[in-house]
Amino acid sequence: DARVTQTPRHKVTEMGQEVTMRCQPILGHNTVFWYRQTMMQGLELLAYFRNRAPLDDSGMPKDRFSAEMPDATLATLKIQPSEPRDSAVYFCASGLDLYGELFFGEGSRLTVL
Amino acid sequence: RKEVEQDPGPFNVPEGATVAFNCTYSNSASQSFFWYRQDCRKEPKLLMSVYSSGNEDGRFTAQLNRASQYISLLIRDSKLSDSATYLCVVSPYSSASKIIFGSGTRLSIRP
Numbered sequence: 001d002a003r004v005t006q007t008p009r010h011k012v013t014e015m016g017q018e019v020t021m022r023c024q025p026i027l028g029h030n031t032v033f034w035y036r037q038t039m040m041q042g043l044e045l046l047a048y049f050r051n052r053a054p055l056d057d058s059g060m061p062k063d064r065f066s067a068e069m070p071d072a073t074l075a076t077l078k079i080q081p082s083e084p085r086d087s088a089v090y091f092c093a094s095g096l097d098l099y100g101e102l103f104f105g106e107g108s109r110l111t112v113l
Numbered sequence: 114r115k116e117v118e119q120d121p122g123p124f125n126v127p128e129g130a131t132v133a134f135n136c137t138y139s140n141s142a143s144q145s146f147f148w149y150r151q152d153c154r155k156e157p158k159l160l161m162s163v164y165s166s167g168n169e170d171g172r173f174t175a176q177l178n179r180a181s182q183y184i185s186l187l188i189r190d191s192k193l194s195d196s197a198t199y200l201c202v203v204s205p206y207s208s209a210s211k212i213i214f215g216s217g218t219r220l221s222i223r224p
Contacts, residue, residue: 042216
């Protein structure tokens with residue numbers, strides 16, 4: 001059963017530390033999305049890729065966040081330095097195109113103390 | 114104004130009731146529309162797509178009104194297992210646009 005895999009599932013870290021979250025999209029999918037979810041903001045789109053090329057990362061704080069796809073099987077979201085306000089669940093999702101169904105990973109729950 | 118707006122709820126209805134949610138979107142050129150379901154502490158999953166002519170899947174009916182720029186979800190004969198957050202999703206009209214999720218409507222079905 002194909003699914004999006006995210007690691008780590010949970011991460012507790014201290015303010016100022018670097019955090020890297022990883023995502024393995026479903027094989028054959030050519031779009032990858034990073035979302036952040038908090039109780040206050042709901043699901044916010046941070047960045048997305050099509051055929052590994054970044055299409056839009058305007059939702060991401062550029063000074064501390066970076067998103068990359070080093071290859072078709074791996075997407076990364078990095079926060080450096082992390083801040084308490086970054087505490088949230090980060091979801092990765094993949095799809096076959098920009099207009100269809102998205103398949104989400106189980107999320108990475110980040111707590112920054 | 115948010116690009117996609119939903120009533121956050123919560124909607125608290127008895128089992129067997131019919132409940133409906135609306136979602137409005139601001140971009141008239143949007144192309145595709147979906148309803149996702151998210152259970153507590155889980156990831157969102159596709160519930161159903163929304164077609165221009167309206168579509169039904171069992172107890173669930175989705176409607177699209179392009180003129181008024183809203184989509185709706187109707188749940189008939191609600192079950193306890195329908196308790197979840199329902200997210201409205203609007204997909205772009207071009208690769209330069211974003212897939213936008215609404216903030217979700219919480220539904221709680223009581224026995």
